[in-house]
Amino acid sequence: MEWAVRGACRGSAEQMFAEGAAQNGAKSVCYRCPVRMECLSYALDRRMEHGVWGGMTERERRALLRRNPTVVSWRQALERAYAGQQPAAREETVRETAAREATVREAAARKPTVRDIASRPDRSGPEAAA
Numbered sequence: 641m642e643w644a645v646r647g648a649c650r651g652s653a654e655q656m657f658a659e660g661a662a663q664n665g666a667k668s669v670c671y672r673c674p675v676r677m678e679c680l681s682y683a684l685d686r687r688m689e690h691g692v693w694g695g696m697t698e699r700e701r702r703a704l705l706r707r708n709p710t711v712v713s714w715r716q717a718l719e720r721a722y723a724g725q726q727p728a729a730r731e732e733t734v735r736e737t738a739a740r741e742a743t744v745r746e747a748a749a750r751k752p753t754v755r756d757i758a759s760r761p762d763r764s765g766p767e768a769a770a
Contacts, residue, residue: 649673683696
C-alpha cells in the first residue's frame, strides 16, 4: 500500500470510517485525492467491508461488486475504464455514475404514484396472456 502515504485522507483515517450522512464528508476528501483509483481498486479487490475507500461507501462497493461478479482485478478494470482520461474527466465519470445510481435508488425507494400506476400498460389485454 505504498500509495496510501500519498492519500488525501492520511492523518485523518477515522473520518473515512464515518457512518450515515457523515460519509458524504468522507467522500468529499476522496474527490481531490491523487490515489483514488488505487484506493478504490484495493478495497474492491479485497472486499473491504467498512469505510469509504476511493470515494465509495461500503454499500456502493457492494452494489458494484454484485453488478460485476466476473471482475478478477479491479485495478486492471479501473485502469481500462480510465485509460486516456485526465483526472478531472475521471472525477466527472465517477460523479455521473454516482448521480445515476442515486436517481435509480431514489426511484426504487419511493412509493408509486397514481401517475406511475396510470402510465403502466394495461395487463388485461391479449398480450398479458402471452
